[in-house]
Amino acid sequence: MNNSIIKLSTLLLFSALLTACGDDGDTGPQGPAGPQGEAGADGQDGSDGQDGINGNSAVYTVQITNLTYSQPFAPAAVILHESGFHSFNEGEPATMGIEIMAEGGDPSMVITEAMDSTDFLDAQNSGGILGPRSMGTELTLVVPELDADDLRLTVTTMLVNTNDAFTGLNAANVSNMAVGDIKTFMTVTWDAGTEANTETAATMPGPAASAAGGGGEAAGYDVVRDDLADAVRLHQGVVTSANANDPSREGLSTSVLTEAHRFDFPTSRVVITRTR
Amino acid sequence: MKFTKLASATLLSLASVSVSQAVTLDIEITNLTQAQSFTPRLVIAHDDTVDAFEVGQPASSALAWLAEAGVIDDEQNADSSGANFEALLGPVDTDNGSNTWHRFGGLLAPKATLSYPFDTMGKPYLSLLSMLIPTNDAFVGMDSIEIPTEPGTYTYYLNAYDAGTELNDELNSARTDVVEAGTGNALGGYGVPGVAGGGAPTRIVDLGTGGTGVGAQIVNGEIEDGEDGPVHIHRNALGDTDSAAGASDLDSTVHRWLNPVARVVITVPAP
Numbered sequence: 001m002n003n004s005i006i007k008l009s010t011l012l013l014f015s016a017l018l019t020a021c022g023d024d025g026d027t028g029p030q031g032p033a034g035p036q037g038e039a040g041a042d043g044q045d046g047s048d049g050q051d052g053i054n055g056n057s058a059v060y061t062v063q064i065t066n067l068t069y070s071q072p073f074a075p076a077a078v079i080l081h082e083s084g085f086h087s088f089n090e091g092e093p094a095t096m097g098i099e100i101m102a103e104g105g106d107p108s109m110v111i112t113e114a115m116d117s118t119d120f121l122d123a124q125n126s127g128g129i130l131g132p133r134s135m136g137t138e139l140t141l142v143v144p145e146l147d148a149d150d151l152r153l154t155v156t157t158m159l160v161n162t163n164d165a166f167t168g169l170n171a172a173n174v175s176n177m178a179v180g181d182i183k184t185f186m187t188v189t190w191d192a193g194t195e196a197n198t199e200t201a202a203t204m205p206g207p208a209a210s211a212a213g214g215g216g217e218a219a220g221y222d223v224v225r226d227d228l229a230d231a232v233r234l235h236q237g238v239v240t241s242a243n244a245n246d247p248s249r250e251g252l253s254t255s256v257l258t259e260a261h262r263f264d265f266p267t268s269r270v271v272i273t274r275t276r
Numbered sequence: 277m278k279f280t281k282l283a284s285a286t287l288l289s290l291a292s293v294s295v296s297q298a299v300t301l302d303i304e305i306t307n308l309t310q311a312q313s314f315t316p317r318l319v320i321a322h323d324d325t326v327d328a329f330e331v332g333q334p335a336s337s338a339l340a341w342l343a344e345a346g347v348i349d350d351e352q353n354a355d356s357s358g359a360n361f362e363a364l365l366g367p368v369d370t371d372n373g374s375n376t377w378h379r380f381g382g383l384l385a386p387k388a389t390l391s392y393p394f395d396t397m398g399k400p401y402l403s404l405l406s407m408l409i410p411t412n413d414a415f416v417g418m419d420s421i422e423i424p425t426e427p428g429t430y431t432y433y434l435n436a437y438d439a440g441t442e443l444n445d446e447l448n449s450a451r452t453d454v455v456e457a458g459t460g461n462a463l464g465g466y467g468v469p470g471v472a473g474g475g476a477p478t479r480i481v482d483l484g485t486g487g488t489g490v491g492a493q494i495v496n497g498e499i500e501d502g503e504d505g506p507v508h509i510h511r512n513a514l515g516d517t518d519s520a521a522g523a524s525d526l527d528s529t530v531h532r533w534l535n536p537v538a539r540v541v542i543t544v545p546a547p
Binding site: 065066067068069070132133134135186242243246247248250259260262263264265266267269 | 331332435436438440490491504505506507508509510511512514516517518521522523528534535
């Protein structure tokens with residue numbers, strides 16, 4: 001046992017002597033890098049930014065009231081624009097958008113025609129029928145604050161128990177309203193001049209025509225323009241079949257409208273309020 | 277009417293010191309129709325808590341009394357007590373806080389003009405109501421205009437509204453061959469069918485008698501007393517040209533109108 005320990009120590013001593021006496025070996029090359037570690041967990045989402053202030057926009061609400069006894073209003077086009085643009089002009093032929101709106105009730109092309117103008121700012125399609133003797137919901141429109149000093153309001157909506165009557169506003173001046181200001185307009189009714197006022201079931205889209213076996217979309221827009229004159233003008237009211245058979249014969253016997261469908265001006269009330 | 281409103285609104289905004297104060301206005305009213313008389317005029321100066329009528333909203337009983345019978349206060353008709361405008365607003369010619377009002381009596385004939393002094397007692401808004409006769413429940417209305425404060429003359433055009441509290445049967449209330457359905461009541465006045473008219477000194481032509489009904493039809497000698505509200509723009513009388521038959525007891529060549537039916541000129545005096 002003792003002997004082996006001595007031998008081991010001798011060996012250690014010997015190797016120490018070798019180290020002391022030989023040249024140093026070259027350092028070996030660096031080993032390859034280890035594989036990349038797993039990615040760390042994602043950090044938490046940042047906190048929300050502050051709400052922007054509405055410093056650059058003017059906000060308006062528009063509310064329509066149907067003043068008639070028995071003429072529902074088709075969906076309304078409500079458009080804010082600068083001066084210079086008109087959706088229609090009295091004495092001139094109606095655009096196709098006005099024709100489609102006034103004969104069939106769909107106001108969407110009135111809006112797209114307005115959007116093609118450089119004076120266009122914002123528009124809403126009320127999207128629903130506004131019943132007689134009732135107040136509509138408030139629609140919200142937003143325009144750049146800079147344009148509030150030169151602002152016009154155009155509204156068009158069809159009286160559905162007619163051939164091509166519509167009411168609304170033709171570029172009414174709503175410039176320079178302060179926040180909280182309210183303007184009220186009582187509106188007239190125009191004849192689009194695109195369809196003869198036959199008052200028959202086959203030519204009107206509303207419930208009066210439906211009750212007589214017509215109405216609906218097929219009785220709405222017709223590409224033919226067969227009115228007395230192809231020009232927008234104020235409407236003279238509906239004749240109806242009332243008094244068609246009394247001695248006066250002043251009624252229109254072929255009309256599916258009754259005395260209840262008659263209307264006088266104003267036909268609607270439009271209230272615009274600047275809210276911001 | 278809208279342009280006048282706008283013009284006066286612009287004037288108001290220019291007047292930087294537009295503090296409302298007691299002022300005696302001159303109110304001139306002209307009946308623009310050819311054959312509709314105006315019953316006694318209710319003129320109210322009021323704040324924003326008073327709304328004598330509102331399109332798209334149901335009529336009050338006070339409005340029904342005015343539009344069906346031309347009645348404003350107890351003095352005109354004791355049966356209306358508690359349900360008329362006097363009950364709604366308070367005593368006549370008094371500062372009732374929210375309002376002050378006056379009844380300008382007598383009928384205003386077609387095409388005629390009358391003017392009255394009216395102390396607003398500092399209230400900011402003005403309303404004016406009067407029934408059209410002969411009709412079922414038509415009334416001419418001024419709907420809460422802002423009273424101008426700058427001295428000057430201001431013109432407004434007023435429309436005819438339908439109170440919606442009675443169907444427009446257009447039947448002569450003097451008729452005895454028709455009664456109210458259900459009750460057997462005679463025609464005419466508040467709460468029963470038939471056009472109010474009577475032997476008005478302003479009558480243009482006598483009413484017919486043989487009509488079968490317009491907004492409602494006679495069935496077995498009875499006529500329904502229904503409602504056709506809320507308040508809306510009146511679709512005009514229909515009438516016909518046969519005084520002994522046809523649908524209506526009104527005359528279509530006489531009794532029709534188109535809006536506006538009245539002109540009101542307000543003069544604000546210099547202080």
